[in-house]
Amino acid sequence: MKTPVRVAVTGAAGQIGYALLFRIASGEMLGKEQPVILQLLELPIDKAQAALKGVIMELEDCAFPLLADVVGTDDPEVAFKDADIALLVGARPRGPGMERKDLLLENAKIFTAQGAALNKVASRDVKVLVVGNPANTNAYIAMKSAPDLNPRNFTAMLRLDHNRALSQLATKAGVAVGDIEGLIVWGNHSPTMYPDYRFATAKGVNLKDKVNDADWNANTFIPQVGKRGAAIIEARGLSSAASAANAAIDHIHDWVLGSNGKWVTMGVPSDGSYGIPEGVIFGFAVTTENGEYTLVKDIEVDDFSQKAIDKTLAELEEERSGVAHLLS
Numbered sequence: 001m002k003t004p005v006r007v008a009v010t011g012a013a014g015q016i017g018y019a020l021l022f023r024i025a026s027g028e029m030l031g032k033e034q035p036v037i038l039q040l041l042e043l044p045i046d047k048a049q050a051a052l053k054g055v056i057m058e059l060e061d062c063a064f065p066l067l068a069d070v071v072g073t074d075d076p077e078v079a080f081k082d083a084d085i086a087l088l089v090g091a092r093p094r095g096p097g098m099e100r101k102d103l104l105l106e107n108a109k110i111f112t113a114q115g116a117a118l119n120k121v122a123s124r125d126v127k128v129l130v131v132g133n134p135a136n137t138n139a140y141i142a143m144k145s146a147p148d149l150n151p152r153n154f155t156a157m158l159r160l161d162h163n164r165a166l167s168q169l170a171t172k173a174g175v176a177v178g179d180i181e182g183l184i185v186w187g188n189h190s191p192t193m194y195p196d197y198r199f200a201t202a203k204g205v206n207l208k209d210k211v212n213d214a215d216w217n218a219n220t221f222i223p224q225v226g227k228r229g230a231a232i233i234e235a236r237g238l239s240s241a242a243s244a245a246n247a248a249i250d251h252i253h254d255w256v257l258g259s260n261g262k263w264v265t266m267g268v269p270s271d272g273s274y275g276i277p278e279g280v281i282f283g284f285a286v287t288t289e290n291g292e293y294t295l296v297k298d299i300e301v302d303d304f305s306q307k308a309i310d311k312t313l314a315e316l317e318e319e320r321s322g323v324a325h326l327l328s
């Protein structure tokens, strides 16, 4: 039997947590041979702790062979102790009529405290995925609050946007979603994100050429992917949960086990590529192998794409300056 991997999940009793934990424990994230220890964090309030207790009871009732242990706590330093993977989900979600950045100041404090706790007690190789919104800037805050950890290991979730774009493109192009390669979502997890299908192919066929519809790209595809979160809130009265949990599983699965040469989108600290200032957590195309990601370089950026990238970067810079006072 392999040594169990310690997976910390914050906001574990929330809607995404409920859609996520059972899949991690059944081996969908790290593989069917990999035991896990779940270290679950919830707020130090009775209702949240009682809900967490109920979720842990249900995890027990599944008798998952791969679930080596479960810890429930209200203390980040207990949840993150020796964590190999940390899924930072716990944060307030938006409601109808709000943008994700409206959550910034309220949620930012969570990520300074949790970054500091990770810095203190997590594995030195911990892989961090920030799901709580606004995800890119929260990941930036956590990264800056953890100066002893490798900044590369702080990532934000754009995989849901990537998966949404895959699905819409597959439908439009009349191809199987699993055959699509070479898709990117650049930038911020917000309506300014830029889903870019210029290099997407299915079975070697370029899908931009196949679709051949610039109007659909500019006026349907890009805005629909960008505003999909709001459309779900409108329809459900609650923000996406199962699809968000699914994207978190995909993100960590590929980061740990590899993407087999496929491009996937991760929000990662820029190394200065494509003119994105170093350290800004930006959605880039990456490939993953042996637990490491590599930015895909030298993607041609045309005028249309440059304008879209500039717009989403400007928003991230604005968010970053809005939280600068929390980081000094």
Ligand SMILES: NC(=O)C1=CN([C@@H]2O[C@H](COP(=O)(O)OP(=O)(O)OC[C@H]3O[C@@H](n4cnc5c(N)ncnc54)[C@H](O)[C@@H]3O)[C@@H](O)[C@H]2O)C=CC1
Residues within 6 Å of the ligand: 010, 011, 012, 013, 014, 015, 016, 017, 041, 042, 043, 048, 089, 090, 091, 092, 093, 094, 110, 130, 131, 132, 133, 134, 135, 157, 158, 160, 161, 189, 239, 240, 241, 244
């Ligand atoms: N990046 C992405 O693609 C997506 C991000 N999200 C975001 O994920 C976050 C969670 O969403 P839901 O699960 O639907 O919300 P929820 O409200 O159902 O659950 C959040 C849970 O986090 C807990 N929590 C709050 N502050 C905490 C803290 N400091 N430490 C530990 N736990 C804490 C709450 O008690 C609650 O149980 C929201 O910010 C939402 O906007 C949602 C969908 C997609």
Ligand SMILES: O=C([O-])CC(=O)C(=O)O
Residues within 6 Å of the ligand: 093, 094, 100, 133, 160, 228, 229, 230, 232, 233, 239, 240
């Ligand atoms: O839209 C929201 O607030 C939740 C989210 O991030 C998404 O579904 O993409």
